[in-house]
Amino acid sequence: xxxxxxxxxxxxxxxxxxxxxxxxxxxxxxxxxxxxxxxxxxxxxxxxxxxxxxxxxxxxxxxxxxxxxxxxxxxxxxxxxxxxxxxxxxxxxxxxxxxxxxxxxxxxxxxxxxxxxxxxxxxxxxxxxxxxxxxxxxxxxxxxxxxxxxxxxxxxxxxxxxxxxxxxxxxxxxxxxxxxxxxxxxxxxxxxxxxxxxxxxxxxxxxxxxxxxxxxxxxxxxxxxxxxxxxxxx
Numbered sequence: 001x002x003x004x005x006x007x008x009x010x011x012x013x014x015x016x017x018x019x020x021x022x023x024x025x026x027x028x029x030x031x032x033x034x035x036x037x038x039x040x041x042x043x044x045x046x047x048x049x050x051x052x053x054x055x056x057x058x059x060x061x062x063x064x065x066x067x068x069x070x071x072x073x074x075x076x077x078x079x080x081x082x083x084x085x086x087x088x089x090x091x092x093x094x095x096x097x098x099x100x101x102x103x104x105x106x107x108x109x110x111x112x113x114x115x116x117x118x119x120x121x122x123x124x125x126x127x128x129x130x131x132x133x134x135x136x137x138x139x140x141x142x143x144x145x146x147x148x149x150x151x152x153x154x155x156x157x158x159x160x161x162x163x164x165x166x167x168x169x170x171x172x173x174x175x176x177x178x179x180x181x182x183x184x185x186x187x188x189x190x191x192x193x194x195x196x197x198x199x200x201x202x203x204x205x206x207x208x209x210x211x212x213x214x215x216x217x218x219x220x221x222x223x224x225x226x227x228x229x230x231x232x233x234x
Contacts, residue, residue, distance in 0.1 A: 012049055013042050013045040013046050013049060014046060014049055016042070017034065017037055017038055017042065017046070020037045021034060021037050024037070030090075030122040030160060030161035030162070031090075031122065031160045031161060031162050031163070031166060031167065031170065032090065032160075033089065033090055033091075033093075033094070033160075034090055034091065035090075035091055035092050035093045036093070038091060043083065043091055046083060046091075047079050047080060047083050047084075050079040050082065050083060051075045051076045051079040052075075054074075054075040054078050054079055055075040057075075058071065058074060058075055085159070086118070086119075086120055086159060087120070087159060087160055087161060088159045089155070089156045089157060089158065089159030089160040090159075090160045092156075094153070094156055094174075095149070095152040095153065095156055097145050097149045097152075097153075097178060098145070098146065098149075108138075109135060109136075109137055109222070109225060109226065109229075110135070110136045110137075110138065111133060111134070111135050111136075111226065111229055111230070112133070112134045112135075112136070112147055112150045112151075113131065113132060113133030113134055113230070114131035114132065114133055114231070115131060115132050115133070115134070115150065115151045115154050116129075116130075116131055117129070117130055117131065117132055117154050117155070117158045117188070117190070118155075118158060118159070119158040119159065119160065119161075119162045119164075119167060119190075120160075120161050120162065121161070121162070121163070121192055121193070121194045122161035122162060122163060123194060124194045124198065125161060126192075126193040126194050126197055126198070127193045127197075128158075128162065128164060128190050128191070128192050128193070129190060129191055129193075130188060130189050130190025130191060130206070130207075131188070131189055131190075132154060132168070132171075132186060132187060132188040132189070133186070133187045133188075133230045134150055134154075134175065134184075134185070134186050135183070135184070135185035135186070135216065135226040136175075136179065136181045136183070136184060136185075137181055137182045137183035137184075137214065137215050137216065137222065138179075138181050138182065139180075139181065139182045141180060142179050142180055142181045142182075143178060143179045143180060144179070145178065145179060150175070153171065153174055153175065153178075154171055157170050157171045157174065158171075164188060164190055164192070164207055164209060165209055167188070168186050168188050168209055168210070168211050169211055171186060172184055172186050172211040172213060176213060181214065182214050182215050183212075183213060183214035183215035183216040183217075183219075183222065184211075184212075184213040184214060184216065185210065185211070185212050185213070185216040185223070185226050186210060186211045187208065187209075187210045187227070187230060188208070188209055188210070189206050189207070189208045190206065190207055191203075191205070191206055192205070192207060
């Protein structure tokens with residue numbers, strides 16, 4: 001059943017949010033976080049608006065959602081999936097991290113991974129699924145965070161329409177800002193379903209890219225050590 005257009009009761013909430021972003025000259029690309037411009041309760045209203053527009057898409061695709069029980073709630077389910085789950089990293093604030101001083105003055109290479117990551121290609125909005133490894137070379141001033149927090153940061157960054165190369169840089173920037181290590185290295189390997197599900201339909205193709213910062217960039221032996229300690233990728 002077609003839902004009532006949200007704009008019949010006033011200005012659509014998406015317009016209000018967009019106007020705030022534009023007034024602040026804040027970018028709102030697909031992989032940007034806009035949580036600070038969403039007021040309490042507006043995400044629920046945005047969910048209603050997206051549901052209504054997705055229902056229009058289903059109608060235009062000539063899918064009978066009134067008589068087909070399999071699709072009668074599809075617009076709502078898809079809207080919820082996008083806003084609350086797979087693109088949730090755009091609409092919620094970053095995870096709260098408990099940071100500790102490096103009291104023991106740890107200065108040995110630490111590797112976290114593989115961390116399973118799930119994102120979506122911003123070209124076709126189809127899944128990008130893979131794994132990443134994070135290498136950290138701390139110093140006495142580095143803030144120490146729990147291992148699970150790296151996974152939470154990765155999830156927050158990846159849960160947006162993304163390009164893999166940009167996603168890894170975003171994650172590196174955030175970890176760098178939060179922990180201030182001497183060196184940071186990230187390697188990501190992922191399957192892009194814009195190639196596996198459509199297009200050339202190549203299920204075996206993978207994309208691997210990396211970001212090296214600080215001593216990982218300057219010291220070839222440290223970089224080789226990090227790469228050698230990563231398990232052989234599939």
